[in-house]
Amino acid sequence: MASSSVTSLGPGTAPSSGRATTPSPGRESAHGRGPGTLRTARLLFGLKARLTWAVLTRSIAVIVGVALGGLWGLFMMSLAGIALVSVPGILPPEGVRATAILVAAGGTVLWWVFAIVSGRADATLHASQFAVFPLPRRGIATGQILGALVGIAGPLTLVALIVHAFVWRQDAAALVTALLLGPVGWFFMVLGNRCLTALAERISAKRRVGDAITLIFLVLLMLAGPILTGLFAGVDSLGERLYSIADVVAWTPVGALWAVPADVAAGNWLAAAARLAVVVLTVGLLLWAWDAALRRSLEQATGAVNSGGGRNRIKGAGLFDRLPAKPWAAVTARTLTYWLKDPRYSGSLVIIPVMFVLFWFSSMNGANLLIFAGPFVGFLMAYAISADVAYDHKAFALHLLTGVPGWADRLGRVIGMLLPGVPLTGLGVALSAIFTDRLDLLPALVGVATMSLLGGAGLSSVVSARYTYPVPLPGQSPFKTPQGFTVLNVLVQFVVFAVMVVMALPVVVLLIVQMVTGAPGWGFAALAVGVVLGPLLCAGGVWLGGKWLDARGPELLATVSTYR
Amino acid sequence: MSQESPPVQPTEQESPSGAAAPYPGSGEVRTGFLPPAPGPEPDPNSAVSLRGLTKVFGIGTAQSKIAVNRLSLDVPHGAFYGLVGRNGAGKTTALSMLTGLLRPTEGRATVSGIDVWGDPRAAKMAMGVLPDGMNLFERLSGRQLVTYAGLLRGMDRDTVRERTEDLLRAMDLTDDGGTAVQDYSAGMRKKIMLAAAMVHAPGLLVLDEPFEAVDPVSAANIRELLQDYAASGGTVIVSSHVMDLVQRMCDHVAVVDNGRLLAAGTVEQVRGDSSLEETFVDLVGGRTHVGEGLTWLRPR
Structure with a gap:
């Protein structure tokens, strides 16, 4: 309840927890060492699994709701899957490529953008919650990624990616590449999500900024329907433009990975390598930013951020x-x-x-x-x-x-x-x-x-x-x-x-x-x-x-x- | 925010019959000094009079719990009354029933002869309350919150404005009066709640854990303020589990455990020759012997 507030901890808390989370190698402290990277990851994975289970089975009503929602979701996913798999029969190869890239890039963006909102809505496995425990940062990070496997969106996305690969069913080389890249893509999505969540946790600690982001996202979410309808209203006339959009997206961090199967199918190895380089660079950048954000989360776990008291002052009784x-x-x-x-x-x-x-x-x-x-x-x-x-x-x-x-x-x-x-x-x-x-x-x-x-x-x-x-x-x-x-x-x-x-x-x-x-x-x-x-x-x-x-x-x- | 049981879920285990022995091996409740059994009717001459106040949660279910068990108590006018008990003893539940936040299962509570549950509005005008385990309207500033409490009670604007500033000064919050309450620390929240409880100058203050998380300087200021108030004829009821504080600050004390009144009277009557803390521990029991405790809890 008081989580949004400034929690007053002693001045010594932050530095000492920072030290405890990064046990210096070789120097065994008198108090023993915390769990290692693997054990931490396993702990977090188990914790996430239990949390998911608890969420799904909170009460009979929830179980019924989950079952119905699951059926509905399965139905929708099957529809989407059928649509995707039937694309090669309807559209020319460029169309298949554009569909594959745009759909997957859209999914990636959704995963990443959702982090900014869910970071405020759902604090499950937020790093700051573990600040008092002597856990290595890498273990927490690995645990968070693996934890997505036993969440709700994580497994669904993995299935969706496998289905998505069958867009390439007319080309064996592309299909195999897409299937191989599926787990990589999943990791890429989750990594971006966790990284942005950690960053958002820092940003939205400033209340006003957090509120504003939430509202903007809410509006975008609601307008997504009309915007998309507007975009796809005349797919025929927009067709040409969509292809060029897909070409651009295919060089962006969110889209590069999904264009690789097409390159492989076309034997365009140089383009494939270049796109993979974009992906590797992005992953490196995300890992670096994530590590920095995690360190800050663990060292300033109280969320005590200067909220700019001078600016938010209310004169008189308003x-x-x-x-x-x-x-x-x-x-x-x-x-x-x-x-x-x-x-x-x-x-x-x-x-x-x-x-x-x-x-x-x-x-x-x-x-x-x-x-x-x-x-x-x-x-x-x-x-x-x-x-x-x-x-x-x-x-x-x-x-x-x-x-x-x-x-x-x-x-x-x-x-x-x-x-x-x-x-x-x-x-x-x-x-x-x-x-x-x-x-x-x-x-x-x-x-x-x-x-x-x-x-x-x-x-x-x-x-x-x-x-x-x-x-x-x-x-x-x-x-x-x-x-x-x-x-x-x-x-x-x-x-x-x-x-x-x-x-x-x-x-x-x-x-x-x-x-x-x-x-x-x-x-x-x-x-x-x-x-x-x-x-x-x-x-x-x-x-x-x-x-x-x-x-x-x-x-x-x-x-x-x-x-x- | 609170360690005390919220009004909906008492943590204390007790059988529905209320006959559970609080101490293993003894079927009887050990009591300390108690005034002669009061009559069945509330005393209209007391500032607060409780008669057979009882709260059973989850009545008729398997998890039924008696949080407060036939509590009868008279608090004289001008008293500085301490209510002490362990976590989950039923202090907050009892005070919630006195202040109109929680309807009793049985029993009556009066404030200066006004029945709290018969004429709640009149009773509420007569008291100022700092509840525990409740939240504030956190998007308001501290100054707005105190103003709100005053205006809700139908006070006129000038009085509210004047008193709000006085209270902010007394609580050392003048500089933070324009800051949203959600940016307050735990101690500042307690202080602003205290200010909101006092703005209408009631004859009775019911304060649940008022000093929790409050810094020593503010606590001393507030204590002095409350003592002046009691000296001028106001009545204060303070719940706490800090025995030292109660012994120093209060003139009367009541000990509650498992929802029952174990002792009540002036501090001298209740503690006798020992300290209040010793008397309390003796009455409530439950001390584990240190030697048998956590033998492994040693620095390596």
């Missing part, structure tokens, strides 16, 4: 000075501060506009859908506070200890969400009306959006006062998969979503009627219903949620405290 001096307004000031500063909330503020763009992309062909993108923003904002108390985690104790009335807690949170939520939703509604050139639908859209935003906020206020589900804890990455989901938790999320849709349905129906009939009267009816019912539902939710909170606050605290 937002608390600007909002009224009332309990509900204090809650608003606090939640608003979190909307701006906590990536778990600010992530939503970034993601929701991205979702809008996604919605837009996916409705390019059927333009009628885009009209719903605006209200959808309100819907998502309202849903974002449906686990607010779980996000507070144990800090919620302060609300209990101060005896803040339940309604004030609820109201404060709703207003804290509405302050960014209303402008965002308004913008979304305006943009979707303008882009579809349906300004006549504006009144109905405002009605639907009000209903989604306010009605949804009311529902969230009720739900988060009683039915919670595990979320990433304070200080954790928004990517972190929270542990201990139960069937009930999933059901809660599903029901919240469903009820929100059902609540907005009457207004949505009016909007659709207007779209079909073209009579503006329906639109104004939708506006009236939304503007009247939305605030009513919101007030009702605040009242009922407040009552529940007053009655069951301690039990709620106990529930959210169990999330970890």
